[in-house]
Every structure is written in C-alpha cells, then in structure tokens.
Amino acid sequence: MRLAGYLLLLSLLNTASASLQFHFDDQFDAEQRDQLKGWVSEVASGVEALVGEFGFDVHIHFRRARSREPVPWANTLRGRRQGIRFHVDPRHSESRFRDDWTASHELSHLVLPYVGRRDSWFAEGFASYMQYQVMHANGVLSADAAARRYNERLDNARRNYRYPRQPFLAVTGQLRRDRAYRTLYWGGAAYFIDVDRVLRAQGSSLVTVLGAYLDCCRRNTAELDSLVADLDRLSGSSVFSDTLHRYRRTPGFPPTEPVNASIVAQQDATSAHRIRIE
Ligand SMILES: [Zn+2]
Structure with a gap:
C-alpha cells in the first residue's frame, strides 16, 4: 500500500x-x-469519509x-x-x-436523527441510498456494481408497487401494514437519489449537506418537516422540501430515472475530508 x-x-x-x-x-x-x-471500524470510516x-x-x-x-x-x-x-x-x-x-x-x-415510525420511509430510504455509497467508499463495490444494485432495487420496488393511482407518500403506512418493506425502503431511496441529482447539478451533493448538518445541527430526534427545513437551509435551496411535495402529489411509484456509475462519485466530499483529517 x-x-x-x-x-x-x-x-x-x-x-x-x-x-x-x-x-x-x-x-x-x-x-x-x-x-x-x-x-465495524472500517464501515464507520467509510461513512465518515463521506460525511465527516x-x-x-x-x-x-x-x-x-x-x-x-x-x-x-x-x-x-x-x-x-x-x-x-x-x-x-x-x-x-x-x-x-x-x-x-x-x-x-x-x-x-445515525447520520440523521430519529424521525419516528410514521416517517420511517425517510429514514429507511436514506440508509438504503447511503449503504452502497459507503460500500463504494470502502472499496467493497465498484461504481458500476453500485449503480447496478440501485437500478435492480428500484426496478423491483416499482414492479411490486400496488397503488398506481396513489402517490408514494400517501401509502407508506399501508406499505408498512402490507409488509412491503423493500418497496417502502426503495421508494424512500428514490427520494434521496432525486435530491442528490439536483444538488449535484448545483455543484453540491447530498453528502456535502449531510456533513454541514452533522457539524451544526444533529439532534437525537426531529420532526420530519423541521429536519427537511434544516437540510434545505444548509443546501441553500429548497430541494428537500420541493421533492417532498412532489412525492406527496405525484401518483404512482416515484418516476426516478435509472442511475449510472456517477451516482457514487463523491470526489469533492472525500478530498475535503482528507485535507481536514491529515
Ligand atoms: Zn434501516
């Protein structure tokens, strides 16, 4: 080495x-x-390499x-x-x-506070989105393999979504009662994929905003709307609440575009962290 x-x-x-x-x-x-x-130490290092x-x-x-x-x-x-x-x-x-x-x-x-059972789609979507980012940061998954996994999970969840006339966020309680956990988790992950896409187009990224959040504002518990307001403020945009509103309105499973390998490109966040810790 x-x-x-x-x-x-x-x-x-x-x-x-x-x-x-x-x-x-x-x-x-x-x-x-x-x-x-x-x-566990290695995995924690991967998370911290991304968000601090x-x-x-x-x-x-x-x-x-x-x-x-x-x-x-x-x-x-x-x-x-x-x-x-x-x-x-x-x-x-x-x-x-x-x-x-x-x-x-x-x-x-653990990067985000506990938002409660009713909004578990948000927590599970977040952790599901992050898990392959962390595995890529640790060299366990290549960028292509990570992208493939995202697309497979999203496709499966979309195929198994049984409420085409209802917005995803209108049926998360029902999905929990149906024990359709993968659909619930990956519909939630689609939210973070969409948010991250917008942030990257603005020259930022989800992990950059998360790093700022950990530095200033992390609590043990939070209401979803106030957490989303914090994340909006730290991103200098309204992407978190705009995407939330869209997910509350748009019928069917979130129409997220397939991802490619650039979804795990986190050079900016990683290099910023390297400078800080060395
Ligand atoms: Zn989980």
Missing part, C-alpha cells in the same frame, strides 16, 4: 475508533472480537446468532446513547462480513 494511502487509512481508523464504543453482550473469543471491531465525523459516541453492541448470513439482524439504538445492536454469526469469514451491507446501512441511519 502506498504511504499516502496507508496514512489515510490510519487516520480514518483513528477518527472512527475515537467515537466507537464496543459492547459484547454475549461470549465472543478475542479473535472474534478483533474481527468484529475491525469490520459523527461528533458523538456511537455504541456498538454485539449479540451472537446462528445463521446462514453473517448479520441476520441489526437495529439502531436511539436513546440518550446512540448506536447499533448487531446480531452476528462470527463463524462467517471476514470477507463475508465486508460484503454484507447491514453495517453500512445501520451506521448511515
């Missing part, structure tokens, strides 16, 4: 580990603990599971202490953990 790359990795790991607090709630041997810590430091301690809890997947289940912890509880099967290899999207998804959730 080149020296610059090594120094970057080292500083990113330091940045992340400063705010990560690990808790092993079940029995794990020393090697498993190290592997799990390394896995969390600015608060992130508590990571591990429970033991037996599963065909390395991470069968995880959820965010949104009390006074913010964090994630991972249910993991440590018998899986390091590379299977790296290829799993769960940690990228869950850690992304």
